[in-house]
Amino acid sequence: MSNAIAQQRGLAAAIWDYMTTVDHKKIAHLYLVSGGLFFLIGGLEAMIIRIQLMKPDNDFISAGLYNEMITMHGTTMIFLAAMPIIFALMNAVVPLQIGARDVAFPFLNSLGFWLFLFGGLLLNVSWFTGGAPDAGWTNYAPLSTTSPGHGIDYYVMGLQISGAGTLIGGINFLVTIINMRAPGMTYMRMPLFTWTSFITSTLILFAFPALTVGLFLMMFDRMFGSAFFDVTAGGNEIIWEHLFWIFGHPEVYILILPLFGAFSDIISTFSKKRLFGYSAMVFATVLIGFLGFMVWAHHMFTVGLGPIANSIFAVSTMAIAVPTGIKIFNWLFTMWGGSIKMSAAMLWTVAFIPSFTIGGMTGVMLASAAADYQYHDTYFVVGHFHYVIVGGVVFGIFAALHYWWPKMFGKVLNEKLGHWAFWPFFIGFHLTFFIQHFLGLMGMPRRYWTYFEGQSLATGNMISTVGAFFMALGTLIFLYNVVYTAIKEPRASADPWDGRTLEWSIPSTPPFYNFKQTPLVRGLDPLWIEKMEGRKGITPAEPLGDIHMPNGSILPFLMSFGLFIAGFGFIYQVDHNAWFIAVAVGMGLTLGSMLTRSLKDDLGYHIHKEDLIEKGEGKE
């Protein structure tokens, strides 16, 4: 009995600890768990879509619900699954890779997470309040501005709140990488994952404000009667399309770049070789980031921007294949002649290279503006972007999770189950999406609720649906592996993979201050250098001393919760003015928390030298 109470108190204390934490490693856990949950929801939506399309004239779900499914599947997977899981990886790894004790803004880091979570929750509440958004994840006007009900309003407010969180997270990582690198960690010695996180954060910084503005305009049009997209009052819908894609195209590079970095680290670790063409890889990353901002109109070739604009954007789009090709070849050359160990992480990585290359090929096909008139809005496009997003981002997430799981949770994921999860997912992925290219070329439009018999689309769709079930099976085996590992596997050593970078020089899981003494970095792959010279660990850059740490705080949670309440107020004030009370209460909570944060000094605390010596290694 008393034991149960003590356990309960233990649980409550643990929840409170996570609600107030500013520790980047715990925030990584929060991002991973909530991102993973949204990934499952988005996956469930995908399964429902595939079941609906399994056979001709199907009515598994109604046409209206189908529109909600495709909208929420896309929105959830991009904003609420892929982004947060990438932030989970960045939080877990970047500070460790650069030898930092913390991120630059621990408080803002926590705020970024809670904003994302409450934005995502707000968006998903729409399922229970009379209909989710149904204008596609691109939310084009006038389909969105004239959509009845409140679905689109949830889309606008949910994404606005979680987008603010992402922007904050991006700035945090930029400053962390600029200011917090350990002595000797020059820019050109940073591991590739850190480099790509840096470029991704830059893209977030410049891309998300365009989305913010687009969402504000959409909000004003739907809730306050402005006329931005209302043609009858002189508005222009193309403004939304441009704003959305000025954000939206960099967004896909935001998603893939960090995983390019993870693949680079994984390939070099498991090939036991230093990365081939390190500086070319860095250069290619920067170039992809730069070009990523000049290609957005390739999503709009059929809008009628004119042949000159289409040609410019077609050429710049094709140009992106060059730096991406550089990367593909560098990965292959890194493996060439290496002593390769096919761990689960490496398996996902090796599978990524051909899968992503196929997506890149169809990308160049789509980039030809003239040919795109044929492909536009067909399943060819659906096949293409799933090849790059699943074959690139999702494979990358699985690879990176296998690779860094010991650092995040202290245990190595079971390798056998890792292989077991990989094969059904990999086979299912190609079954699902390869055939979709041909369905598209045969004329099947995307986003359609159903198709008729005798259009020769039935077989292809059946194959695609079967593949989706294989992918679901793979995901389930991965989840089983997570549980199995937590219960059965022994604790991992500090360096289970014979790693090359700094994160493997400290215990798994690291102590909350990460590095007892700040490490001294003497070159690329610092841990490998020390190993080659016969040393056990990294040379410290400073004598043992007091460590400064930030205080935890509940304020980020409250600020985000305030915006969550205000979001409801904004959505429903159209129906009744009394909902402005919710706006006032929510904004009051948010602004009050901000004022508290501003006025109350928060200097953090110090861990004393003596305590560090007593505690020894690896204890939390």
Add this chain to the structure above:
Amino acid sequence: MEENTSSASRHKIDVHKKEHKEEMIHQVISFILMILFTFIAFGMVVLEISSYFVKPVLILLAVIQVVFQLYYFMHMKNKGHFMPAMMMYGGLTVAFFTIITFTTIIWW
């Protein structure tokens, strides 16, 4: 000994004060120029000079004003501003493409 260090640090403070003063002079000069540009800009519009001439000149004057504001008032010319400058130029690049887009390829 103590006297020595305190006089040394006093000297350092004086040097800094002098530097600050010099910077201040630059800032006041740039302020005067900014005011002057504003007068010219408003004056040209009030006097209704040919719009083919006025439009580019107005934009040019605005850009110069902003350069003064960034480099002198916000100290971007000083040391330790490499990353801030990079990020401002990054933002300005995206801003430039955005404006060009919205003035050319939006159907009208």
Add this chain to the structure above:
Amino acid sequence: MSQEDILNPKQMPSDPEKATPEGKNKFVGFWMFLGGETVLFASLFGTYLALVRSTSGENTPENLFGLELVFIMTMLLLTSSLTSVYAMYHMKNNDFKKMQLWLGITVVLGLGFLGCEIYEFYHYIHEYGFTFRSSAFGSAFYTLVGFHGGHVVFGLSWFIALMLRNRKRGLNLYNAPKYYIASLYWHFIDVVWVFIFTVVYLLGKVG
């Protein structure tokens, strides 16, 4: 650096805003934020330029805008930029009282600007019936200028909160970075205004 050294430094360095690691982070981070804000305002300017001809009736930029008020507003904001530069000058010389004084003047000038803007909006709505909803041009105009006005309100609240919070304890290494980035924010507001008065008002008048 111990907390005592941060809150009660024995001697102020010549650039107190960047003397602590936290200060350095704030400094770089805030510049990043301004880079993002540049894109935000560019999107708003772009939308405005796309919709500036979507007027209804007589309410065109040529007919609406009066240059006298805009000139006064420009002078107020431009001068307030200089007074906040003065404030930072005194911060670097560790003269807290003068810094607060110049910030106070900045706030007064900013409030003057805000008053003019509110009068301007009121004037358009009541004299001309030109509102947020009357045309796409109206929506774009109020959104662009209103976003800038919102930034002014936030900047002023920020200055006032900082001045009140620190009025008794003076300058230290903990609050110096806060003052510094607040003044950066204020300059950025002026940068945006330079483009607003040029693109919206002057070019609107030229036609």
